[in-house]
Amino acid sequence: MKYAPIIGLEIHVQLKTATKLFCNCPNINDGDAAPNTAICPVCTGQPGTLPALNAHALELAMIAGHALHCEIPDTAKFDRKNYFYPDLPKGYQISQFDVPVCGKGYLDIELDDENARRQSFRIEITRAHLEEDAAKNQHTPDGASTLVDYNRGGTPLLEIVTEPDFRSAAEAKAFLQELRTLMRWVGVSDADMEKGQMRCDANVSLMPINDDGTFAQEAYNPKVEVKNINSFRAVERAITYEIARQTDLLDTNTLPIQSTRGWDENRGVTTEQRTKEGSADYRYFPEPDLPPVNLAEIRERMRSKLPELPAATRQRLQEEFKFSKADASFLVSNEGWSDYADRVMSELGEWMTVSEGEAEKVAKLVGGWLTSKLAGFLTEANQTIREVRITPENFAEFIKILSKGEINSSNGQKLLKLMMEKGTDPSQLMEEHNLGQNMDEGDVVAIVERLIAENPSQVDQFKSGKENILMWFVGQVMKATEGKANPEKVKEIAREKMK
């Protein structure tokens, strides 16, 4: 039997606010402060304390909602989700049950894999709601006791729930990567999975399918929720593992048990944690200490602040500036790069308004020198694009120099490094460090004539139609001039002299 994986995701995104969701304690990451130093009576659930909603968290939730094309209602309310665990001091978590801040939405995804079953697809968002995070339990190495750090307790989370629209582990991973880009892009979260700022649970089940791809049964098989997925690699591995595990079960006519399983990164397996609670087990009821929130005004105010979204920027970079799909994707996925590229292209402005093919050539040059060379040098220097000392104006000047063949590629790299160090304009640096292909034409002619005299067999080959022998001359001249000659000029001279 063949099966189709049915996968849905629940993603917790830690909102980038200064303070926690219902008190004034700082919203910090694990390890940024000593345990239990960012706590107060409210977030530790002392009797007599009252929560007060953080307005900024609500604003960020609205921005995220707009970015995910969600319907946003006029009002929303909070509810108590009851369960007992040491990481939850109140014995309940303030969350949202039936009226979340964000309703139905979607996110469009493109896969870079040509062999994938679908290259682009839409994932429907079921809802997104605000809730406070739990504290963090830490088991002592001897296993005898558990320590609790309440610093994380009460920090603001947006839980984003998708429809079961994914059909492979790779699709789930691509969605999470796009979601990270989006959350960073609109300034809602740093969404770093390694730091726990974005956490993912995956619901996985399998449906038997007919040869034509349609479902071979009506009822859905039980789903398994996989928790503790803390990296993009883990998302792919955990789902792939779970698909294989459930396939083995179904092949022996055993239905998987509806349950929660944890992903064990070291062993590369999922292990059963508990059989699944229904929402009835959480005894949800409206939070009596928080009034319903009016979203209408804040929803419209945040809508007007929304920047151009990543998908639109990627498309614009390709259509307007002729960047390749891969370069546009790099520029958008890495923070600060599309702004920089935009400014470089605007500096190149009128110089770029040449024939169609030329614009693509320049875009290829800019794309390559930004995404591979400059990005590589910045990584080596442990710098970000926002810190780079090369102004977009100087980078544009550098591109013009390359484009005119005034410098070769290896000296171009030297020049780019010098620009990073000095922060000055490239023409001046090129002259100071003698990096240009500025040899006197007479000198080049002399070298070519000498080469022709000394290498009759190369000359014969050229005369018998071996055009690429010209590259041999370029190589020899470059060697003799330490890269100072312009290769196009050398070819021209050699061709002329061998006529």
Ligand SMILES: [Zn+2]
């Ligand atoms: Zn607090």
